[in-house]
Amino acid sequence: MERAREVLKDVFGFQSFRLSQEKAISRLVVDNKNALVVFPTGGGKSLVYQVPALCLDGLTLVISPLIALMKDQVDSLVSRGVNAASLDSTQPPERSKWIKEEVLAGKMKILYVAPERLNNEGFVNMMIKVKISLLAVDEAHSRFAEELDVERVLCLTATATPSVSADICSSFLIAKEGVFSTPVFRPNLSLRIEVAETLDEKINRIVPLLKTRTGPSIIYVTLQKQTEEVANYLMPHGIDAMVYHAGLPSEQREKIQIAFMGSKDGVVVCTIAFGMGIDKGNQVIHLYMPKTLENYSQEVGRAGRDGMTSTCVLFLSSLDIPTLEGFCRGDTCSKRDLELWLQEVATKVPAPDGTLDFNHYKQGKELANVLGLCYAHLELDHDYIRAITPFYSIYEITPLDSSRIFSDNSQIGKVIRTYWRRKGVAGKHEVDIVDAASRAGVDRADMARHISNWELDGSAEVKASQVRARYTLLKPFEKTAASIRALADEMHTRMLKQEEDSVEKLRQVIAFATDDDCLAHNLAKHFGNEDAVPNGTCGSCTFCTTGQSVEFTLKPPTVIHPKQIQAILDACPIRDDPRLLARMAFGVTSPRLTANKWSTSHALFGSMVNVDFGHLVEAFDTECKKVGYQSLEVTTATPSSSKKRSQPQISSDNSNTAKFNNRGRGDSRYKRGRRN
Template identity: 50%
Template sequence: MEVAYAQLKRYWGFPSFRGVQAEVIQRLVVESENALCIMPTGGGKSLVFQVPALCFDGLTLVISPLIALSKDQVDNLKKRGVPAAALDSSLTTEESSEVRKQLREGTLKILYVAPERLNNEMFVSMISEQKISLLAVDESHCVSEWGPSFRAEYLKVSRFAKEIAAERVLCLTATATPSVITDICDSTNGFDIDREKGVFSTGTFRPNLSISIKPCANFKAKFAVLVPALKSRGDGAAIVYVTTQKQAEEVAQELHDLHGIEARPYHAGLKADDRKTIQYWFIGGNGVVVATIAFGMGIDKANIRMVAHFQLPKTLENYSQEIGRAGRDGLPSLCLMVPSASDMPILESFARANTPSLRSIRTWLDAFFISPLDDDGTISADHYKMSNAFDIGRNTLSLLFTILELQYGLIRATTPFYSTYTIKPLENNPSAFPNILNDRSPEAAALQKHWKQWRIWHTIDVVGTAEAEGIERSKLVRQISRWEMNGWCEVKVAGVRMRYNIEKPLPELDEDIEELANAIFKQLHEREEADVKRLRTVAEFVKGGQCYAHLLACYFGDDKAVPEKGCGICSFCKTRQAIPFQPKYDTAFSEKQVRFVLGVCGVRDDPRFLARLAFGVSSPRSTQLGLSKHEIFGCCETADFNKLLERFEAECEEQGYRNRAVLAPPKANARSKEGEADGKEASGAKKAPAKRAASGGAKAGGAAKKAKK
């Protein structure tokens, strides 16, 4: 450990580590074993891998989903003289080339990448040539199917660790329940971490945080509690968490205009520059940010005096992470929640939003399995178009491909490509562009023939051009890259298409695809029910009956964290009274409501679509039909979803799953194009793609699919 202390002193100026930092670093540096570190943001997690990185002679590779946080850490490391870099989509061609050069020359000590980078063949090949002394996986709870922030790409990280022969793995997360810890530590699908010796936690109890929960009847009543708390918070900043982007705007405006509180909204819908401006404003002052969960990760600010939740949080994991951003300086800080019974429907609709119908999964599998092979032997897929065509959300679609890859071994994702390129003359060298016009190569001629010329930009569909001219897409892309490298033009890309190698014969028989679709749907449905259960656990938490700090610690398996099971400062400890909180869900729905939905929407081939529509869950199909703006959308938002689904299943079966006309257009924003789309959809169920004939192109899987008898 002497070398670790020396590096800490040399680069950071600290004489010693704090908390469990020393124990984790000893596990990595001295014992050379894998570890899991559970520590709140701001608790010093980054030092736990940055210091060991300087003790090893190879590269430390950091997997992090937060580009902004990675860039901040890289900037701070460079200021301290640590050779570090991030490889992400925000880099220019020159910057990216410089990082690769440093990798080849072995001058980098720490490299940050997003998990999606692991699908890039060139990157994986380059990293495979490096000695990876340490693989650090930030936000590692994302690998767990039981985690609330589950991400499909994270499932591939443990496989990647084995394939590059990483000498050690360090997983980092702010919160983890016992089941999530089990998934992370698993020797097969996780990171092979010893549960007894390799898991280190700072504990979930923060004695300076006062949890106060005050249910409110309505929107106005919430402000009556929130405003006085914000005004009396003292010298420090505050975060108010809301559920939707619209709420962020509305709450911030009301706090500012009606109550004189310096508040600004923050959400993913804002422009990147605006989000950055608000972050800097918040970090540098004592203002209030009203935000969705997009805000707070990686925010290094010690004097946040108050974190408020304007609605119920989605999960106790989210709640624990978010209140953990308060009072990092150790001073008393308030964690206020002002839930109401009406918060539940929209939150449950989010939980229900990710599960497509069995019909959608079945038709997607049919279409993907008969997709033609590209020239390089891969199948390419436009996730955006697939999402709309099969009524499957983009994140869920990524998960479906990952299931085919990791659980069934049918495919393997490889480097994506872009279908659309746009080029224009360089502003500092416009006279170079004629070199492109004078290029007489076959590839250049094909590109010039098919590009669409605008005032400045030229847009090229490389996929369509390749098909039309019989030239490999990769050759066209190399030609554009040569133009760019020669300094003749500026290039932008769009229309990403994912590529998949075929690892096993793809299912051909209808019954095999049906069995696969059922198995995948069952898995997604179980995840949905687990998400709903987590949400209802939050509602039970609000009711209390015990110290809130103790209840939260018990949820994370830390039942001895709070002395004598009482913090003494939460709202329960002060009143000793449970809250009679009764959120709205699982109420009865009427036959009149069902008939209202069926009378407006003619879809009968997908009962789950109808149930989600009535419950208020949007999807690509409901958006295309314009029904997300109709009165039927969410008319049964507090109903028992599974009983609602049963009712629509019975109706669709009775109608033979044959679609009818959509009888009424949306009440607002109705346009002729939406009407045309409605008509097309209502004419009948979408047909599954035609089976490939025996004379069709070869693919892994052999002969064409045999028809059912």
Template identity: 40%
Template sequence: MSDYDSGDELLADINAESIVAGTKRDRSESAREVQLSKRPKVEDADFGSTGSNSNDEFVEHIAKTTLKENFGFDQFRHEQFSAIKSILRGENALVVFPTGAGKSLCYQIPAVAFEKIDAAKNGRPHLGSGITIVVSPLIALMKDQVDALLRRGIAAACIDSSKTYEQQQLTTAAIREGRLRLLYCAPERLNNEGFVESMKHVPGGIRLVAVDEAHCISEWGHSFRPDYLKVARFIQEIKAERVICLTATATPRVADDVARAFEIDKSNVFRTSPYRPNLRLLAESVSTKQDKFPKLFKFLREHPGSTLVYVTLQKQAEQLADDLKDEGFHVAAFHAGLKTELKAQIQDDFMASRIPIVVATIAFGMGIDKADIRNILHFDLSGTIEEYSQQIGRAGRDGKPGHCMFYICPEDFYLRENFARGDLPSRQSLRRLLEDLFHRDAVHTPEGDVIKLNQTTLGRTYDIRASPLAILLATLELRFGLIRAITPEYSSYQFEAMYNYYRVVKDDKSQEGKAIFSNAKKAQKWHHIDVNAAARSTGLLRADVIRKLNDYNDRGIILLKASGVENRYKILKELPSTPQEMDAITDKLYAEMETREEDALRRTQEVADLITGDACFALALAQHFGMGLPDGKTKCGHCTHCLTGARVVLPPRPAPSVDMVGIQKILDVCHVRDDPRFLARIAFGIKSPRVFELKLHTKKVLASLEDHDFSSLLREFTKACEAANFGAGTS
């Protein structure tokens, strides 16, 4: 299971009526809308006094009581109290707090306080106190928070793909009976129609939606995720009462984007400066990557304590960890490619200080709440200032000194440029992709006309990486209104029969059991079943067959494996069909993708400018987020710039003239002439689906001109392709 897996099969087939069955509430849509519209705001409720001051005092009393009784804290920090009060008054809010500043309490306290307010009002017994939905991108983080809430006696649950059918049913029952206060889900869950429909009918309604990592909604945010764009639509569809957005890293421009998307007043944007007086922001420049090693070893010997060393690639993490072990350090490597059990063990050992040093990619750190991390080292160039700020924020949360060292050299820029250039496909690839999508045969379903896509196959066919492909599809959905993502399906189901399978399934008189028994075809070890064919042959719903398979799996009757996720999109209006229409939409999409590439390159340069600029590091960092240092100070007094009084000087980056012999070697090995950008990417060392398809990753020409300026490479390969195509046209 991926950290980002939303478990789309879960709740795909929930009957919204089952959520509300057994309550006293009128479940008709019209009655629901009337009840929601009549729900009193806190300031309109009668708490025994007519003055607004009394209302505010009541809200403050509830918030402070909840903080103490349910969470064990005596007082709020930073702007927590202001944000919580605005939510309890029925308003939307945006919270921009640095990592570790207690953002989660800003929605957890209201989620608990709603029930106390309702009890005081004595006006909602027939509705119930509703629930708070928390949209968060990381399953591990959601699970940690749910576990912590449950330990405090607060009813919380998380919907993800690790849940069994029984666990799912328990969560559904808790919602139906009004016992659940917080429900965590991934943003991908919002593509699940069954989930969206069921949330429209929660007893008591959705009191609050908390959008964690809210910067992901902004295309100007440092980790834009297209599924986040759908959160605002989801909130409108389920008629949530209010929303709170939370992030540690929002520039003024990103904050404006988020506030606009969720109708948040400027007065309800709560910021806390990223400045941490106990953090020493340090940096050193070197000429080559190799020069970093002795400096790193020396730093670690002089600065003991829990340490995170950040690198960019998984392989780098492992190699650097090995180098550190050779130097006698006790260290582990951590990255997304490790097995789940090993990642959990490394994290546990680090948290318990059994492992003092972890060399990690950005996969490590989200939700890490270790107070005594003493050092954060950046061995590579961070992709954005936001990423850098988030990572150094993990040091010194106990208030004691933390050292944050950044090593920089000219070679660092190549990797970041490789990432940025690799996300922009050629215009030809984009045009062919759109032609495929818009001419694909639609399947007529009860949901409407639906097209099915396998994004992995699409990416391989049209040489487009997964992230930009997801953004393209989201743009077609949200900006052009052509399609809408609905619940994905697995294309392949297979199972291994356990010892009691044949006895159980023969005795199963249900239509679903009969359908599985008659349609499952055994190979050597595994039974394969076409669930669509099984449903058609019996008149059942596809979801009914899947539910029975899951039931068998949960009872240990079979070992079920589902694979081949197919994304499904409902067609909302007539798709472009003429060449002119296709060209117009291609031009718009490609222009946006070019802007995104330029933006990624600009963000990396911003990091370098902060490190090599002629200003206090802490001041430059705060100003990036639209803030300053306390008391109007212009210097922190303990960063590298303040301590030395001089800039960190980066050695010049060499720019060789174009190697025309190298260009010709690539043309000799790779006969592609329809895509000059693809050839330039080969020269620059950018791997993509087409590179692997043509087996160019095994050739010496890959990355043979990686020290060149990418634009100059693109210019030369464009000339070569134009010459080849001109020759073909005149022959």
């Protein structure tokens, strides 16, 4: 550990480690064992892999979700003399080529890549040739660690309940003594709760806060369109807010993040896509409720990173609940979709090596996007398949050294040139290596490696697309209709349970915000840190300063009107899927609704958003049962309407039968009173 302390002081300029950093680093460097670090946002997670990276031989590979975060950390490391880099799709070919050469030569110490890079067969093949001393990764990529036989794995997360930590440890074989955590309690954060039903009310509440701010402010919203809406509301008040969401081009997102990082008192209105690695924020405002306490904890953790007192405001509004419930329904599709998907999977003919491959994107367009999650059920719960490295099927090749490309007379080189097709701009070619390999009788993987070698030696610029997930078939599927139906029923039941869990997480946010307890203490308890807040009181939250919790009233769901049900039935002839009809009524898109123009542009889409979703499913199930779940003849789609809806549309493949315990039971009042 002496070397680690020298690195900390000489490279990073710190005299000592914070909290559990030293123990976690010792676990990696001295004990040579895997570790899980659960540090809240701002808790110093990055040093736990950056210091070992400079103590160990070989490469430290970091899986990071955001390009801007990679750039920020790489720039900081390079300024300290560390050979670090990131690989991402926005880089010019010469930069990418140099990085790969440095990695293969063993000169690179820290390499950052996005999770999507793990789908690149060429990248995985390159990494197999490299000594990876440490893999710093989130809990979603255990398969990658196994394939590359890395020496140590460090799992990093800002928020994890005891049960989530146990799941991560199980996946990575981390013993109890390999878990290092610090309490989520931050004494300089003042957690505030406000109740405001409309956006106008919310804006009126936050404008005084923003006008008197002494540093940057982050305003979180739920939907992408709300970022522009809120920014426009703030403009007349003299507040020029930046806008950030995942729908913006990556270059624009990076510019906004860099601008915010460089500002003294900037304001950004954003979705949860913003904030990874952000260590600025005098204020964090949740204009709309977060979906989970995990999200809330991570996002408020971006405030007060300088140790100064910071205000974090969370707004409660009953009008926001339908949108949030819609997102909770995202992981449930219909039994019909499940059966169609299982039929496709079960009847798929394996490749000669016993593997199956599927285009998740194409399946999502035809069925439901969430069906990709169902593959995990087949692997983890039923042992039918095991996920292995995915691959790209389409390669765009732009020769940089045409003489070398066209003089490549190897069998694979000839096959590539035979089957590639010109694409738009002169010089660009595109080849489907799955189709080409099948026609030419060569191995697809050999084609991928050959193209990757062209890229590595500077012969061509290469862009890959259309990733195909790949699985090893562990045992044959039961192919009878009855077997497929039974498996679909079992998986659907599990999905409904997960759906209920998602709604419960949303309910926990409301309970946290309205409980008769110190907010900081309540949040710490959720993450198993009951003793984190001294005497159970922070002294600065809404409850501690007022002595009482906020009163929040959920408006009761609207009673179903038969004429509204009939209007949906008249517009949509589907009778084999009650949940699809409920989705249309509630305002939750799906591929089937979109394909038949019953989605966002339809006048009736979302017309019953204030009705309990579970009651909608029951009502439409009754109607579908009357006709034996047989759809009517599909006629021309009902003309769409340009009429604007007052309720937000939920752009997600969501559906849900679960509901709040109090919904549908009259006026639901969240009030716990004073604490003695």
